Amino acid sequence: MRNTNRKKILIYLAVIGLLVFLYAFNLLGPLNKVIYNILNPIFSGFQSVSSNIRLTYNEQTDKIDLREHIKELENQVNQLTEENARLKILENENGILREHLGFLVKNEYNYVMSNVISRGDAVETSGMEETIIIDKGAKDGVYPGLAIVSGQGIIIGKVAEVKENISQVNLTNSNKCKLAATILNEDKTNGITEGELGLIIKMEFIPQEEEVNIGDIIVTSGLEQAIPRGLVIGKVTQAEKENNEIWQFATLEPLIKAQDLVIVSVLIP
């Protein structure tokens, strides 16, 4: 009896050992490929159902603030309409100037659209959603460091790791997502944004003498090879300056909830 048990335990251990060995040397690749091909389409369906549930839940909890929010948005729409008209004139002017100078129009990005198939990581210590998994990988030309944007062109994260058919994305609220950024103020101040505790985005390394105002828009600076300039990261909600520090820092609020997105785009330079 004892011998049979020992034999069984040995067989179990051998199975696990074999699986660990096969995984470590990437010999499970063909099996994984089959799994991805079968499961990825199912996952996007599941994900959109649970996202709808989450959106409905969030809408219910946000209803209290809805009236104030509508008023605020109406003001914002008016401001944006005026700004939009001004920018259209500038865009026309810019187009003519570019034509004259023979510059390449750079705002046409190459992109790969992908579905979000899962959210969060098993070892997310903050309890907040700091990562997502998308159904595009190395096979589609995705590699670590690429920007992930929403439909409105707002950057929501950066590709962290890639497998053949899937990629892991660190969202901008993750401390693993560092972005070279610029504040759209008069001096076009540069700094680095980084998530903190999965809750907020912080911009660091801003020189003390620079003026940072609440409401300033932060965009990517283009200093990173794989991330184009001008993608909106968020707007400043708080600026902190202490005399004994070399740098000052700002707290940002993202313009959209990356957690609610079901479809995202990977920008490929």
Add this chain to the structure above:
Amino acid sequence: MYKKIILNTFLVIGLFAVHFSFVSGLPSLLRNLNLILVILILILGLGNFKLAFFWAIGLGIFLDAYSFFSFNVFLISLVSTIILANLLQTNFFTDRSLYSFLALTFFSSIFYEVCLYVLSFLDSFFSRQEFKIFWNFGFFKNELSKIFINLTAIFIFYYFISLISKNLQPVFLVRKKLK
């Protein structure tokens, strides 16, 4: 035999799909539910160790296929947790009462989380990546909420199963007077 294997494979895939894609997208507290662990505990309690072990291996393979660790962190964590749960069940929580299921889920959830953190720390250590744990209130609150939601789930599943089957219903021996 083959029918059983195919059926179990489909069930494993279904459970993985629901856990990985559906549960992860649910709002706040619900997304902390570890559906895989809860189901494995139920299989262990109502079925047998062998079945739970092979489900753990299957689910571990799927979870690892969609993870970005350099070795089978999920497979090792799940299998170790099931082995521990089996040891606890055979030595301490031998009956099929609600309390036994709750205790098994409680200890398994803690062990699984510790296992995951230790193995992912090892993974980041060997791949020279940063691994940060903020030992603050938020971290402990999040860990406690994971245990709480798992316990709630096992509680609901237990009563649901006892409603639809006779497996978990209490048995009373009544002495009848002989006429």
